[in-house]
Amino acid sequence: MTWDRDDKERTAFHEAGHAVVAWSFGLIVGCIHLDLKNESGHAMIAPATHLKPIEQIANWYAGREAEKAFKFPANPHKSKDDLFRVGQILDEHTPGETRERQDLRERGRACAEACLREHESKVLLVVRHLMQHHYVDRVAFEAMMQEP
Numbered sequence: 001m002t003w004d005r006d007d008k009e010r011t012a013f014h015e016a017g018h019a020v021v022a023w024s025f026g027l028i029v030g031c032i033h034l035d036l037k038n039e040s041g042h043a044m045i046a047p048a049t050h051l052k053p054i055e056q057i058a059n060w061y062a063g064r065e066a067e068k069a070f071k072f073p074a075n076p077h078k079s080k081d082d083l084f085r086v087g088q089i090l091d092e093h094t095p096g097e098t099r100e101r102q103d104l105r106e107r108g109r110a111c112a113e114a115c116l117r118e119h120e121s122k123v124l125l126v127v128r129h130l131m132q133h134h135y136v137d138r139v140a141f142e143a144m145m146q147e148p
Helices: 005-025 051-072 076-093 099-118 118-133 136-146
Strands: 029-035 040-045 135-137
Touching: 005 029, 005 040, 005 051, 005 099, 005 118, 005 136, 029 118, 029 136, 051 076, 051 099, 051 118, 076 099, 099 118, 118 135, 118 136, 135 136
Parallel strands: none
Antiparallel strands: 029 040, 029 135
16 A cells, blocks of 8 residues: 555644644643554644643634645545644634634634744654654654754
8 A cells, every 4th residue: 555645745734733833832742653454643742731722722713724835735534633633722712703713713713823833844844754754752753843
């Protein structure tokens, strides 16, 4: 079974986006990996419940925004769980479809986008590593985040 290179790279951007945005908020990133067998990826990130709602939303939007910002149209299938989590956070803080809810959603998305642009070189470093090795452990990730 051969994973399509573009889809694999999209997944690497998605997971790197989550990891770098989480790191920027001070969350511990345990590891990031691409699962070649299941053609998927995962970033092990410490819980973000202590963050402000806008930061929690940015953290969940980070994968989708990384896909869009760096090369690919967002993959709605891959982002389904992330968007579900965004909805849960919005429900906790702004029940009902209100202008306030839409504003919080958009501010969270924009926060993720800005963070990714600020740390673009770090995202690209993680993606390059994932494309080669399919795995980044906590020590290697932290070292990458120290790169200028």
